[in-house]
Amino acid sequence: MAEIVLDSVTKQYPDGAVAVRDVDIEIADGEFIILVGPSGCGKSTTLNMIAGLEDITSGELRIGGERVNERAPKDRDIAMVFQSYALYPHMTVKENMAFPLRLAKVDDATVEKKVRDAAEILDLTQHLDRKPSNLSGGQRQRVAMGRAIVRSPKAFLMDEPLSNLDAKLRVQMRTSVSRLQKQLGTTTVYVTHDQTEAMTLGDRVVVMRGGAVQQIGAPQFLYDNPANLFVAGFIGSPAMNFVPAALENGTLRSALGDVPLTDGVRGLLEGAAAPREVIMGLRPEHFEDARLVEDHVRSTGVTFTNQVDVLESMGSDKFAYFSLAGEQATSAELAELAADAGSADVPGGGVSLVARISATSTAVEGEPAEIWFDADKVQLFDPKNGRNLTYRG
Amino acid sequence: MSHAVSPAGADAAVAEEPKLSPKAKAALSEGKKAERRLGLLLCAPAILIMAAVAGWPIIYSVWLSLQRYDLKFPDRTEFVGLDNYITVLSNGYWWNAMWVTVVITVVSVAIELVLGMVLALIMHRTLVGRGIVRTSTLIPYGIVTVVAAFSWRYAWTPGTGYLAETLAGGDPVLTEKVPAIMVVTLAEIWKTTPFMALLLMAGLALVPDDLLKAAAMDGATAWQRFIKVMVPVMKPAILVALLFRTLDAFRIFDNLFVLTAGSQGTSSVSMLTYNNLIKGLNLGIGSTMSVLIFIAVAIIAFVFVKLFGTAAPGSDGGGRR
Numbered sequence: 001m002a003e004i005v006l007d008s009v010t011k012q013y014p015d016g017a018v019a020v021r022d023v024d025i026e027i028a029d030g031e032f033i034i035l036v037g038p039s040g041c042g043k044s045t046t047l048n049m050i051a052g053l054e055d056i057t058s059g060e061l062r063i064g065g066e067r068v069n070e071r072a073p074k075d076r077d078i079a080m081v082f083q084s085y086a087l088y089p090h091m092t093v094k095e096n097m098a099f100p101l102r103l104a105k106v107d108d109a110t111v112e113k114k115v116r117d118a119a120e121i122l123d124l125t126q127h128l129d130r131k132p133s134n135l136s137g138g139q140r141q142r143v144a145m146g147r148a149i150v151r152s153p154k155a156f157l158m159d160e161p162l163s164n165l166d167a168k169l170r171v172q173m174r175t176s177v178s179r180l181q182k183q184l185g186t187t188t189v190y191v192t193h194d195q196t197e198a199m200t201l202g203d204r205v206v207v208m209r210g211g212a213v214q215q216i217g218a219p220q221f222l223y224d225n226p227a228n229l230f231v232a233g234f235i236g237s238p239a240m241n242f243v244p245a246a247l248e249n250g251t252l253r254s255a256l257g258d259v260p261l262t263d264g265v266r267g268l269l270e271g272a273a274a275p276r277e278v279i280m281g282l283r284p285e286h287f288e289d290a291r292l293v294e295d296h297v298r299s300t301g302v303t304f305t306n307q308v309d310v311l312e313s314m315g316s317d318k319f320a321y322f323s324l325a326g327e328q329a330t331s332a333e334l335a336e337l338a339a340d341a342g343s344a345d346v347p348g349g350g351v352s353l354v355a356r357i358s359a360t361s362t363a364v365e366g367e368p369a370e371i372w373f374d375a376d377k378v379q380l381f382d383p384k385n386g387r388n389l390t391y392r393g
Numbered sequence: 394m395s396h397a398v399s400p401a402g403a404d405a406a407v408a409e410e411p412k413l414s415p416k417a418k419a420a421l422s423e424g425k426k427a428e429r430r431l432g433l434l435l436c437a438p439a440i441l442i443m444a445a446v447a448g449w450p451i452i453y454s455v456w457l458s459l460q461r462y463d464l465k466f467p468d469r470t471e472f473v474g475l476d477n478y479i480t481v482l483s484n485g486y487w488w489n490a491m492w493v494t495v496v497i498t499v500v501s502v503a504i505e506l507v508l509g510m511v512l513a514l515i516m517h518r519t520l521v522g523r524g525i526v527r528t529s530t531l532i533p534y535g536i537v538t539v540v541a542a543f544s545w546r547y548a549w550t551p552g553t554g555y556l557a558e559t560l561a562g563g564d565p566v567l568t569e570k571v572p573a574i575m576v577v578t579l580a581e582i583w584k585t586t587p588f589m590a591l592l593l594m595a596g597l598a599l600v601p602d603d604l605l606k607a608a609a610m611d612g613a614t615a616w617q618r619f620i621k622v623m624v625p626v627m628k629p630a631i632l633v634a635l636l637f638r639t640l641d642a643f644r645i646f647d648n649l650f651v652l653t654a655g656s657q658g659t660s661s662v663s664m665l666t667y668n669n670l671i672k673g674l675n676l677g678i679g680s681t682m683s684v685l686i687f688i689a690v691a692i693i694a695f696v697f698v699k700l701f702g703t704a705a706p707g708s709d710g711g712g713r714r
Contacts, residue, residue, distance in 0.1 A: 053606050074612040086607035090625040099621075100611035147611070157610075 002064030002154040003029045004050060004187060009059035011045050011211075019045040021211045022059070030185045032178075034202035036192055037234070038340035042211035043191045044159055050189060051157050052076050063154060074103075079148035083160040085140045087132040087147075093119075094128040097146045104151070118146045121180070138169050145180065155187040162197065174200060195235050199223070207231045209336070217393075225393045229279065229333040229386035232379065238284050238319065239337075241353045242329040245280040245380070252378070254280055255324040255351060256304045259375050265390055269380065272389045279329045281379040284319070287355030289363055290370040303372045311365040317356050320363055320371070324351040333386040451687065457680035464674035477681040486665060487682070493574060494661040498642040501581045505638060506631075508582070509589030516590065517597045534587035542651035545580045549652075570657045577659065580648050585641065589634050596630020597623070629701060636697040640690055662686050 004027040011020040020042040027033050035043040048054040050061060052073035061069050068076050079100070087096050094115055101111045119125045122142040132140055141161060148156055161177070162170045178201050181188050192198055198205045199219045207214040207222065207230070215227040219235075226232035232240050245254035250266060252259040259280070261269070290303045310321040328351050355371055363369035380389040421429070461473045481487050512530055519526045533541070548556040551563050566572040600623050608618045624631070646663040649655060655664040666686065670679025 051606075051610060053609065073606075073609045074614070078610070080607065080610040082603045082607055084601065084603045086601065086603035088604065088608075088622060088626075090628075099608075103612040103617060147607075 002187060003027055003031075004155060004189065005060075005062040006046070006050070007060040007062065009046070009049060009061060010057050011042070011049060011054060012057040019211050020049070023208075023213055025206055025213065025216065027187060027189065030187055032181050032188045032190065032201060032203045034190045034192060034198040034205045035208060036195060036198035036205055037208035037214075038336070039193060040210075041208040043193075043206075043208050045211075046208070047080075047157050047159055047189060047191045050155075051078060051080050077151075077153050078155045078157055079151055079153040080157040080159065081144045081148050081161045083163055085132075085144040085161075085164075087140055087143055089132055092129050092131055093124060093135070093143050093146075096132065096143055097150050100147065100151045114150045115146075118150045121149070121183075122146050137165050138173060141165060141173060145177070149180070149184065149186075152184075153186070155189065156181075158188065158190045160192055161190075163192070163194070177201065196237060199235065205235075207234060209333075221393070225391060226281075226379070226388055227391055227393065228388055229281070229331055229381045230337065232281050232381065232388065233334060233337040236283060238354045238356070239341075240379075241282045241284065241351075241355075242334060242381075243280045243282070243324070243351055243353070244327055244329045244383075245278050247274060247276055247278060247380075252278075252280060252380070255326045256280075256373070257302050259302050259378060262376055265376075265378070265380070268390050268392070272382075272387070272391075274380065274389045275382060275384070277383060278389065279331065279334075279381040279383050281381060282353075282373055283377065284354050284356040286374045286377040287320075287357060288372050289357045289361035290372040292358050292361060293372045298372060300376060301372050301374045303370060305368050305370050308363050308365055308367065308369050311363060313359065315359065317359050318361055318363070320355045320357055320361075320369065322353045322355070322371075324353060326351060329383070331381075331383045331386055454680040454683050454687075457676050458684045460677050462675075462677040462680075464676060473677070477677050478685075481678060481681050481685065486660070487662070489658050490660045490662045490665040493659060494643060494645065494663075497574060497578050497581065497645055497661065498639060501578045501585075501642050502635065502638050504578075504582050505586045505589045506635065508586045509593050509634065512586065512590035513593035513597055516594050530590060531587045533584050534591075536584075538584060538647045539651055541584055542580060542648045545576065545583075545648075546652050549576055567653055568657060570659060573653045573657060573659050577645075577648055577652050580652065581642065581645060584648070585638060589638055592630060592634035592637065593627070596627035596634070599630060600626045632697055632701055636694065639693055639697070643690060643693065644686070662689075 004025075006023050006025045006027075008022045008024055009020060010018065010022055012018045023042075023046060025033070035046060037043050045054060049056050050063075052068070052071060052075075056069050060067055063076060063078070088099065091099065097115045097118055098111050101114060106114075115128070116125070119128055122145060124139065124142055124146060127135060127139060127143075132143065135143065141164075144161065158177075162173050165173060174197060177190075190197075190201060192201075198207075202219060204216060205219050205222055206216045209230050215222060215231045217225075222231060222235050226235060226240075229242070233242070243254050243256060245252045245259070247269070250261055252261060290298070293301070306322045306324065308320050309323055312319040312321075355373075357363065357371070361369075378390070381387065382389055458477055459472060459474060460470060461476070462470045516523070516527050516530060546567065548554040549561065549567050551557045551561075551565050557563060557566065561572075564572075566576055604622055604626065605618055608622045613621065644663050645661050646667065649659065649661050649664050650667075653659045655661075655668065660668070662682065663686065666679055666682040669675050669682060673679070
């Protein structure tokens, strides 16, 4: 076990393309850290550099206080779980798990014991003599984990280990990965493109975009205080709503009506030298059916009336979808998020909003509904550089 | 559904009947039957052609091998049973040719495997000028064997050949048995290593990158990754390459024909067969030798195919569907 430090680590390919730029991350001993971002953001490259599978162009990587830039993967004492699991097809489950120990010339009795122990933890005991081709996806995934844990390495690196599993199994394995990590207390770096995994698994989350770190923090902190539009849009499902707005004389004019600014927000905006045109961000859960909001609360927010396009009942709550007239919020970050989600070319003009409202709401699909939102929860972003103007971090 | 059931085991047999009955096989649906008919129909032309160009000659040679049939004495043609086989198998020339063939086959294939693997790894790893590397590697394979064999012959001819003058010190190496076999083997290796490399390179492409990365993370050195991961995973490709090359090498003819023409006891079995069949016009003995070569080749193929059976990844008993 050890802490891992990335000190302005950069990866530049021979053709000049920069995959990772000046990444600084300090991972504490025993910490579970998640690297998250859309494809091509450099998260896997960063992981491969920690593993030693890719060279570091500049900067320093320290594991347990020692510089390891020049060390081969096998000399770094870290284990990796691959998205494809990378199980050796010609070996049984037992041989797969014993492989790192055999290479390390561990004696037979110890190998046997360690493999048994790992198999027990991962519930693989009855499959030890089977070949990977005869295992289900979930079992293969567990064998891959087993191969990593038998060595008790300084750290685990996991490269999207759950993304080849079907949805239900993924949720199940997510909890077992989390439990396993707590049980073993081994420093873990976990790469995913799935923000749900990032939110649920990690002690801290590193959001990356275009090879650069956008923000590092605890999942809840990132959710509540995104440093910029990209993080705001990436973390959370359904995603944050973005509406273009203008600051005029201490109020915020938008398609949802005029939003009074609280003193706190005004102070932050002054400090941040906010421009006139901004993007207003609202989480779906900060909306509510106005009829269910008590009067004294109602005055702290804004109420607007709009037609409900689609109403989805999730049982515990309802998701109401609206479309507002007017321009859509535009920025480089939002375009990239849309491209990553595959929604860049989905037709539909205007601003679309999703509100998470109480299950007791009587709103009806296709008819106007009165919706309230909490003005205090509004986040404002600079459309030019994506910076969060109301960042409280 | 009616089977013959012995009185003693009647109960047991009746109880197990649902499992044992071949009903599943018999009760093919109409659609399945039509599909099967179509399958047979589509295969028919190929089967007919193979029967005409391969099946018939084989049967005819077997028939010839059972006769005394010499075109120099056509009147004395008669059925002699296995006499020709006894003649050939008790003949020193045949066994000498067999040994020469086996030595050339084993030595050349073994060296080709090692060299081919090295070349395949180089071609697989090369990032710059991949096309040039691959093309230049394949040149020997692209040259007509007889042409290449002639250039080897001239090179080893004392007086005019650069190899004879430099390496052999002016000795006529092609006129002595062992050196001549070495030269033939060398020519064979030079000529067909690229083919081996090509097949092995296809096998290398079967090894996922992640597997090698995983092995590196697990602590394997480059050599261990090669021996413990790459080779086992590409074993089917290695066996295919070995099978093709062994069968080819066993039938060696053109290199030998040009380089020594089988003199000084350097005949291979194919060479000997050619001499008997075409030069000696002895159809009976020649056909017997052809049939023996055919049997030897079939045995080699059978052994390799048996090896394949256990080499296919994931074929461990239970999991086959």
